[in-house]
Amino acid sequence: MNALAIPPGAMLRVVGDVHGDAVAFRYAVAAQDRFIVQLGDLTDHGPDSPGVLRLMFELIDQGRGLFLLGNHDLKLARVLAGQALRDDRVAQATAAQLDPALRARMMQEVARAPAWLLHGDAVFVHGGFHTDMLAGPAPPLGLDRPRGALARALYGEPTGRMQPDGFPERSLRWVDRIPDGLTVYCGHDRRSSDGRPSVRAGAQGGRVVFLDTGAGKGGHLSWIDLAPPASAARPLRRAAGGYSRS
DSSP: OOOOOOOTTOOEEEEOOOTTOHHHHHHHTOOTTSEEEEOSOOSSSSSOHHHHHHHHHHHHHTTSEEEOOOHHHHHHHHHHTTOOOTTOHHHHHHHTTOOHHHHHHHHHHHHHOOSEEEETTEEEESSOOOGGGGGSSOOOOTTSOOOHHHHHHHHOEEEEEEOTTSSEEEEOGGGGGSOTTOEEEEOSSOOOSSSSOEEEEOTTSOEEEEOOOBTTTTSBOOEEEEOOOSSOOOOEEEETTEEEEO
16 A cells, blocks of 8 residues: 655644544544644544544545554554554453454554654654654554654653653653754643643744643544645755754
């Protein structure tokens, strides 16, 4: 299957982590004039992961959307492939809800889902930014454990410590490496204190918009509409400590 890409000149709707909230996702993607860029983690936790997958695959078939690879999407595919994983109870529960056709389609789509997309002056990614993402498309991942920029794309930047809730603590040092003029749109972590998408500026002048507001896990689904880039992104040149626009 061919890799997915954003159509040139498309009006975009960027949708955060869905986590099985099919009702909210259907409402989010109802705009027929917008191409949907979903930031990963379609499944798990919420009441209707199969419904979310069916709707996402309809959008792909109609040329109306794509999803970025999230850590839950990869974990589900690995479970479907029969891999033994640590703490896969949530993914196993989701897998049990999928019929054979949906299982097969999920495996196909995970195999070609981009880990990140650079589009004009925006980067779309699930977990976090890495400067290697500015060099071009993500390499194929397969079902292996991701490394380097691929690991950053799916998991963010762990500190190596665990939080009281049992989840890894994650650093936001990568925000300060976003070049001036670039905006990163990501999900993965709930960074909002008021239920709205959270915006954070970095030391080099770039910024990040966090769009995970807890859908499927007691919160709600958020999205943001974007106009097409005014022009092609100016090329990035490597500078001391990072990248800059030329």
